[in-house]
Amino acid sequence: MSQPRILIIGASRGLGHAMAAQFLHKGWHVTGTVRADAGTPLHALAAQHTDALDIEQLDIRDAAQLQALKQRLDHRHFDILFVNAGITNRDPNQTIGEVSTEEFIEVMLTNALSPLRVIEQLQDKVTSDGMIGIMSSGQGSITDNTRGQRELYRGSKAALNMFMRSYAARHASGQRAMVLMAPGWVRTELGGADAPYSMDENVPKLVNVLLEKMGRPGLEYLDFRGDTVPW
Numbered sequence: 632m633s634q635p636r637i638l639i640i641g642a643s644r645g646l647g648h649a650m651a652a653q654f655l656h657k658g659w660h661v662t663g664t665v666r667a668d669a670g671t672p673l674h675a676l677a678a679q680h681t682d683a684l685d686i687e688q689l690d691i692r693d694a695a696q697l698q699a700l701k702q703r704l705d706h707r708h709f710d711i712l713f714v715n716a717g718i719t720n721r722d723p724n725q726t727i728g729e730v731s732t733e734e735f736i737e738v739m740l741t742n743a744l745s746p747l748r749v750i751e752q753l754q755d756k757v758t759s760d761g762m763i764g765i766m767s768s769g770q771g772s773i774t775d776n777t778r779g780q781r782e783l784y785r786g787s788k789a790a791l792n793m794f795m796r797s798y799a800a801r802h803a804s805g806q807r808a809m810v811l812m813a814p815g816w817v818r819t820e821l822g823g824a825d826a827p828y829s830m831d832e833n834v835p836k837l838v839n840v841l842l843e844k845m846g847r848p849g850l851e852y853l854d855f856r857g858d859t860v861p862w
């Protein structure tokens with residue numbers, strides 16, 4: 632059997648980088664994207680895994696960079712395409728009415744629109760029975776939102792989930808698995824120091840959930856334990 636391959640969009644650091652390390656550990660070939668020219672944790676990982684990890688550049692908000700990546704990946708295929716990149720606004724305690732227009736556009740563009748642009752542009756690089764995944768969040772659940780807070784971030788992930796539902800509806804007859812992943816609240820730059828989980832605890836679990844989801848066509852919204860998150 633040939634070595635399975637994953638393309639992780641937004642793998643420079645944090646959860647994307649930890650996912651890259653875990654897929655390498657499981658014997659996969661990993662292509663990870665970064666925005667910086669050099670010096671990220673993914674670059675350090677690539678130096679240790681020259682045969683199994685290669686790095687591409689992409690800012691997911693940049694249509695020209697996305698086109699260029701698509702051309703560079705010509706003739707290459709992946710068993711999994713996973714879009715991990717995401718941001719939050721500077722003050723997550725702001726109510727939605729307090730958020731500036733500029734931050735609203737930035738967070739919605741990065742978290743909701745750009746991941747679907749990436750998927751629509753790169754979907755042909757995924758094998759017909761492979762998987763397309765996106766890092767969502769439990770905060771994107773409308774059902775579970777009983778407390779407010781992190782309102783712009785929640786709205787961006789709920790919009791992401793809706794756009795992925797539309798994509799899945801358009802591809803309902805296909806054989807590909809599709810997944811929106813809620814990784815749990817994890818200590819990263821985005822998650823902050825108060826998060827209850829470490830990357831070492833949650834990333835191996837979420838990778839196992841992804842591997843189990845492969846071969847189950849259709850879209851599911853799953854957490855790192857493999858439980859379904861209410862939409």
Ligand SMILES: NC(=O)c1ccc[n+]([C@@H]2O[C@H](COP(=O)([O-])OP(=O)(O)OC[C@H]3O[C@@H](n4cnc5c(N)ncnc54)[C@H](OP(=O)(O)O)[C@@H]3O)[C@@H](O)[C@H]2O)c1
Pocket residue numbers: 640641642643644645646647665666667689690691692715716717718741766767768769813814815816817818819820821822823826
């Ligand atoms: N940590 C949590 O508790 C948690 C919980 C639920 C969901 N998530 C989601 O998990 C994903 C990863 O978060 P994290 O906690 O690992 O955050 P992080 O440590 O801040 O890492 C964010 C990653 O996204 C990349 N990125 C941001 N904007 C980008 C853009 N425009 N183009 C390309 N890459 C971009 C960053 O690249 P640069 O290095 O270039 O900035 C970095 O690799 C996000 O989608 C986040 O919403 C996290």
